[in-house]
Amino acid sequence: MITWAASDGREEGGDRVVPAASTIKLFVASAFWRSGLDPAEPVGVPPAAWSVADVLSTVTLGDCALLAVAFSDNAATNVLLDRLGFDAVNDEARRLGCERTEVRRLMLTAGTENLTCARDLARGIAAIDEERVFGALARAHDSELPLLLEGRDVRVKTGELWPRVYHEVALVDGVLGVAVCSSPAARPGEIAALAASLVGVNSS
Numbered sequence: 001m002i003t004w005a006a007s008d009g010r011e012e013g014g015d016r017v018v019p020a021a022s023t024i025k026l027f028v029a030s031a032f033w034r035s036g037l038d039p040a041e042p043v044g045v046p047p048a049a050w051s052v053a054d055v056l057s058t059v060t061l062g063d064c065a066l067l068a069v070a071f072s073d074n075a076a077t078n079v080l081l082d083r084l085g086f087d088a089v090n091d092e093a094r095r096l097g098c099e100r101t102e103v104r105r106l107m108l109t110a111g112t113e114n115l116t117c118a119r120d121l122a123r124g125i126a127a128i129d130e131e132r133v134f135g136a137l138a139r140a141h142d143s144e145l146p147l148l149l150e151g152r153d154v155r156v157k158t159g160e161l162w163p164r165v166y167h168e169v170a171l172v173d174g175v176l177g178v179a180v181c182s183s184p185a186a187r188p189g190e191i192a193a194l195a196a197s198l199v200g201v202n203s204s
Contacts, residue, residue: 002186005118006198007126007177014119017100018183021159022072023121023167024089024103024114026133031092032065032080033130039065043079049108051075069136069157074107081106093120096127118179121169125157126177134171143168144189148196156195158188166191172199 005014033039039062047054053067053076064080067073081089086103093101098120105111128134137155145168146154156170166185170178178198180191 001184002180002182002191002194003118004178004180004194004198005122006179007122010198011119011122014122014179015100015117016181017115017117018167018181019161019165020101020103020114020116021161021165021167022107023116023157023159023169023179024101025068025072025077025159026121026125026128026157026169027093027096027098027101027103028077028080028084028089029065029069029133029136030096030128030130031084031089032061033132034092035084035088037061037083043083045075045079048075048078053079065132066136066139069133070139072140072142072158078106093124096124098124116167116181118167118181121167121179121181122177124177125155125169125171125179126175128171134174137171143170144192145170145195148192149199152199160185168192168195170195 003013003016005011041061045054051073064076067076089103101116101120103114134155143156145156160166165183167181180195
């Protein structure tokens, strides 16, 4: 099933709750930059799959915030979650207007799923007020959406637990948040095309 939402209020099934996968990392990074923790603090990084932070010789908390968003690094995200605590991330999601988003476990660990919905993702990314989150997103290159919206400023975060879910959430031109969620997972190209069509409708 595919659901979508835009921050201007358009949506279809936008309140349907789904596993958040890596989209939760937006809220982790936003919470970190508002936390007062020292980004220059060196940290040890326990290993986790789909990560690079755990093999680097030196890593800071700020590096973890960059890697979590730009490269969807699971080990870096877990370091931030351990330091912040789940409550701080969930409080940040609520501050950003999210009603159904909740972090409940570390990345790639057993336990209850982290949750979100398309409405929360679209609303949340449009409300994030920390430029360093978007600076990290500018380094991510795992979505077709920027190619479909050539000439636009597109900052996009993907999330997948294949074959169960695949999501994309983006901020376009610094104004419009769009999110498309699929469970079970739809093809990434299909999700990106739908997200692009939402931007086209808004721009016409």
